[in-house]
Amino acid sequence: MNICIHFQKQLDFFRVNDKPGRQFNYALNRKASVKDIIESLGVPHTEVGHICFNKQEIDFSFIPVSQGILDVQAVSPPFNVGLPSFLRPQPLKRIRFVADVNVIKLGRLLILLGFDVIYSSFYSDEEIADIAEKENRIVLTRDTDLLKRSKIIFARRIRANLPYDQMAETIRFFGLENRISFFSRCTACNIKLVTIEKKDVMHLLEPKTKQYFNTFFQCPHCKTVFWRGSHYDFFKKQISALGISINH
Ligand SMILES: [Zn+2]
Structure with a gap:
């Protein structure tokens, strides 16, 4: 036939x-x-x-x-994973990702934009598929065969080669520009940062940081302290250069 x-x-x-x-x-x-x-x-x-x-x-x-x-x-972008469709009747309640080993830098960049992303150099294909199914996460990968697993419902086979371009590709494909929450999450722990009083972290700061910055954030897990210094401005410029608008 x-x-x-x-x-x-x-x-x-x-x-x-x-x-x-x-x-x-x-x-x-x-x-x-x-x-x-x-x-x-x-x-x-x-x-x-x-x-x-x-x-x-x-x-x-x-x-x-x-x-x-x-x-x-x-799938035609922007792909709104929050809406049910004929092929995917169970939409996602939250935007969360699992990044394959071949796009770990992309994963870290997305965390800097405030997205919930888990990744590990040690995940097998099977583990990624299991995580996607159990935690309702979107899989990001450059491995086409991984995406043939039935447990994976939502995913993007990343086309771009460079991490910043991959980030722009992901944001545009899933239509996430309005969901960016810049520098709100710890890149090491994938946990939301909390605001912390300057007086409580004074002993951890370099003299110039004490002098020029007043707003500080801390990761509740690893206790790393963050502030919006030169690395923040650098990253913001990189994002703007890709044509992605950030509201704050
Ligand atoms: Zn942390």
Whole structure:
């Protein structure tokens, strides 16, 4: 049995080395779900936004049993993970990420923007999938095969090579500009900082810091003290240069 498959242009990233192009006949000699079929052709399910079979919307579990046209469309940005969709009926209540080992710098940058991100150099693919499922986290990775795991529902296969560009890609893809809370979280612990009185941290500060700064924050876990010094201004300039607006 043959089905005709049509991949939307936006999915070329995953299919650029494949010969058949965007529209082709596919010999289906086995009982297979559309998730299996689509992923066997290089596209992880997490990047798919809509699927139709003979113009009728279907989900990943659909098994074609007759000839027809399978139309596969990409998730289109901004991807609001807080809204239910046909393919993802259970939306996320909170924006939280788990970053794969290949995008750890991206993970740290997103924490600087105030997002809840966990990462470790030691997570296996299986652990990342388990974390995504149990903690309802969005997976960020450059490993396409990782995203073929069924436990992962929300994800982004990061395209950009450099961490700052990856950060801009993530913010734009998930439409998060309004949710940035700059320098509100400890990058080491991924915990929200609390305001602390200057007098309580005076003994920890260099003379110039004492002289020029009055507002201080502390990580409740590791006790590191933060203030909005030159590193803050540097980071803010980098973000602005990427065209991302920060309100505060
Ligand atoms: Zn900390």
